[in-house]
Amino acid sequence: MLNKRVEEALNEQIVREDHSSQLYLAMASWADTNGYAGTSEFLYRHSDEERLHMLKMVRFVNERGGKAIIPGVEKPAQDFASMKQIFEEIQSHEQMITNKINEIVQICLEEKDFTTHNFMQWYVSEQLEEEALISKVLDKLKLAGEDKGALYMFDSDMEKMEGQQSNPNMA
Ligand code: FEO
Secondary structure (H helix, E strand, C coil): CCCHHHHHHHHHHHHHHHHHHHHHHHHHHHHHHCCCHHHHHHHHHHHHHHHHHHHHHHHHHHHCCCCCCCCCCCCCCCCCCCHHHHHHHHHHHHHHHHHHHHHHHHHHHHCCCHHHHHHHHHHHHHHHHHHHHHHHHHHHHHHHCCCHHHHHHHHHHHHHCCCCCCCCCCC
């Protein structure tokens, strides 16, 4: 049986992964309707990845004899001032997620749940990749500044920008 404290922590994380997916979908929709077709593709993919993060955790909780609680949909923000604001928000959101993942890892250690500890390592590496990717995107955006031509180039680069869906162990 899954340790109760670990189960609760994982269920709280399921809510956060689901919310991340919705938030990035709202950002994708904003980019799509504001002339940033390339960036919207990047954000649509990112939203799908967050849903996969949630599903991976749902399956794990259930496989271990716990009960995954499927969250309701929380309406995310719909309007953003700029691309810069979007990616700064993603950066601070992902930093918050990394802290939460680390807290779960800590709970696993305190409860001596080494199986979940091992499972959580995938999320630890994923966060490392995501934070690196977002800071790369922010660097590119800073270079582009307010220049329309540079922003156009940025946007077409984003369409091709690899996400972090390279992990073969993704459920
Ligand atoms: Fe699933 Fe971007 O954290």
